[in-house]
Amino acid sequence: MSALFQPLKIGPLELENRIVIAPMCQYSADGGNATDWHTIHLGHLALSGAGLMIIEATAVTEEGRITPTDLGLYCDANEAALARVLAAVRANSAIPIAMQLAHAGRKASSRAPWDGGQQIPARDAHGWEAVAPSAVPHSPGEESPLALDAAGLARVRDGFADAAQRAARLGLDGLEIHAAHGYLLHQFLSPLANRRTDEYGGSLENRMRFPLEVFRAVRAAFPPDRPVWARLSATDWVDGGWDLDSSVAFARALEEAGSAAIHVSTGGVSPQQKIAPGAGYQVPFAARIKAEVGLPTIAVGLITEPEQAETIVASGEADAVALARAMLFDPRWPWHAAAKLGAKVRAPKQYWRSQPREYKDLFEGAAVGQR
Numbered sequence: 370m371s372a373l374f375q376p377l378k379i380g381p382l383e384l385e386n387r388i389v390i391a392p393m394c395q396y397s398a399d400g401g402n403a404t405d406w407h408t409i410h411l412g413h414l415a416l417s418g419a420g421l422m423i424i425e426a427t428a429v430t431e432e433g434r435i436t437p438t439d440l441g442l443y444c445d446a447n448e449a450a451l452a453r454v455l456a457a458v459r460a461n462s463a464i465p466i467a468m469q470l471a472h473a474g475r476k477a478s479s480r481a482p483w484d485g486g487q488q489i490p491a492r493d494a495h496g497w498e499a500v501a502p503s504a505v506p507h508s509p510g511e512e513s514p515l516a517l518d519a520a521g522l523a524r525v526r527d528g529f530a531d532a533a534q535r536a537a538r539l540g541l542d543g544l545e546i547h548a549a550h551g552y553l554l555h556q557f558l559s560p561l562a563n564r565r566t567d568e569y570g571g572s573l574e575n576r577m578r579f580p581l582e583v584f585r586a587v588r589a590a591f592p593p594d595r596p597v598w599a600r601l602s603a604t605d606w607v608d609g610g611w612d613l614d615s616s617v618a619f620a621r622a623l624e625e626a627g628s629a630a631i632h633v634s635t636g637g638v639s640p641q642q643k644i645a646p647g648a649g650y651q652v653p654f655a656a657r658i659k660a661e662v663g664l665p666t667i668a669v670g671l672i673t674e675p676e677q678a679e680t681i682v683a684s685g686e687a688d689a690v691a692l693a694r695a696m697l698f699d700p701r702w703p704w705h706a707a708a709k710l711g712a713k714v715r716a717p718k719q720y721w722r723s724q725p726r727e728y729k730d731l732f733e734g735a736a737v738g739q740r
Contacts, residue, residue: 372683373675373690374712377420379665380596380629382465382543384420384689385715387682388703391669391691392423392469392545392600394435396481401428401441402450408457414696415462418703418714420689422464426471426547429528433472433553436481437495442470442532452539459540461717467543469600470532470587472525474553475501475514475562488512500525502557502579503564508640522569522579525553529583533590533597543629544591546584548619549602550637554580558601558619559611559638577619581626588627596629598664603654604635606642613654620662630665631658632691646671649681656686667691675706707731 374386397406414422428434428441441447455466473479477499478489488511489496500521501514517525529546536544548554556562557579563570569579580599588597603616620631633655636642644650651670659666668687672678678690696702707714708725713733716724721735 371679371707371710371712373679373710374707374714375682377665377689379421379543379598381594382421382596382629384465386418386420386703386712387689388419388421388678388706389667389689389691390414390417390419390422390696391693392425392547393693393697394425394439396436396438396483398438398440401431401434401439401443401447403440403447403454404450407440407451407454411454411466412458412461413700415458415464415466416717416720417464417696417700418707418716419464419692419696421543422466423545423691424466424468424541426469426552427532429470429472429532430525432477432497432500433474433525433528435473435477435552436479437489438481439473442468442535443528448535448539455539455541463715465542467545468536468541469545469547470529470536471547472528472553473499474551474556475499475505475507476551477514501553502562502569505562505564507551507562516565526579526583526586530586530590533587537590537592537595541595543596543598544587545632546580546587546597546599548580549600549632549634551602551639552637554583555602555611555638558615559605561605561607561610561639573615573618577622580619581622584623584626584628598628598630598632599623600632600634602635602637603633603651603658605638606636606644607639610639613657616654617658617661620658620664624662624664628664630667630688631655631662632667632669633658633687634669648673649677652681652686659685659687665689669693675702675709678706679710704731 491498499514655668669691716732
């Protein structure tokens with residue numbers, strides 16, 4: 370039997386298979402509010418047959434958005450807009466849905482990728498002052514962020530907890546804390562971005578302190594029968610930056626704080642990063658963390674072929690694989706993977722008649738007649 374299509378438990382949440390739809394920013398919100406685009410985007414991915422769908426990085430405060438068109442969950446209007454989207458999706462799919470809670474830190478106030486992605490100056494009508502662990506800009510020539518003081522740290526921490534409560538009211542099945550890709554929590558972890566001299570800077574223990582405080586606040590604010598986990602960048606790909614040994618230590622601390630899983634990516638905190646991407650290039654980082662920590666581990670990064678995903682799970686390098694670009698390019702990737710691997714997959718009954726004759730047993734529970 371295919372290892373990729375075996376069930377997996379993340380805390381109390383049981384997934385039908387090991388395929389995860391990774392969170393993917395859409396830059397299509399209006400004032401943080403989900404729009405019709407999100408209904409279409411999440412709706413068609415919810416029909417994919419994947420075991421879990423994670424909603425894109427969702428800002429926990431207004432200044433925590435990457436761009437002015439980022440999704441947010443920091444006010445009643447955000448919550449109401451997302452409730453409408455989720456109602457439409459859930460009416461037509463039983464896929465478990467999680468959300469990634471995030472704060473952009475010094476990478477906030479940026480243009481959307483198709484508009485160049487550059488920083489928007491705070492004086493611009495569409496920009497704002499970014500905040501960070503230290504007053505160190507992400508790239509040379511950018512405006513320096515405001516270093517968070519005690520009140521600022523409390524505001525961010527409370528923002529994560531408040532968003533977790535909103536997510537609970539929305540009925541989301543799990544939460545992922547974004548501590549990767551150079552955003553605020555990763556900025557605290559990395560010595561490249563964190564130059565603080567107080568209890569939140571310097572040693573590894575100190576640099577982990579605020580991300581762990583945020584994780585504990587979210588865990589306390591979200592129902593105990595639903596899992597919370599974290600996504601981390603296992604390396605900065607820069608000498609002297611955050612590295613795999615530190616990631617193992619952070620993952621162990623997250624486990625002690627109640628994390629149900631670890632989602633392992635890399636990079637994003639510095640434009641000096643030197644990455645040589647190739648098929649599954651981040652999987653070894655996930656494999657090391659899984660081997661040394663033991664939490665359910667999700668691997669991501671240029672995992673594109675069913676046979677490749679099957680090998681990753683069957684070999685024990687990771688417990689699940691997350692797909693992003695590959696899933697956008699082929700929203701029925703799990704169907705095609707099941708066909709290649711001789712497995713079954715859930716599909717909406719309206720589509721049962723689409724299965725090719727050679728895969729007559731592909732769809733779970735399919736029974737099609739025609740007059």
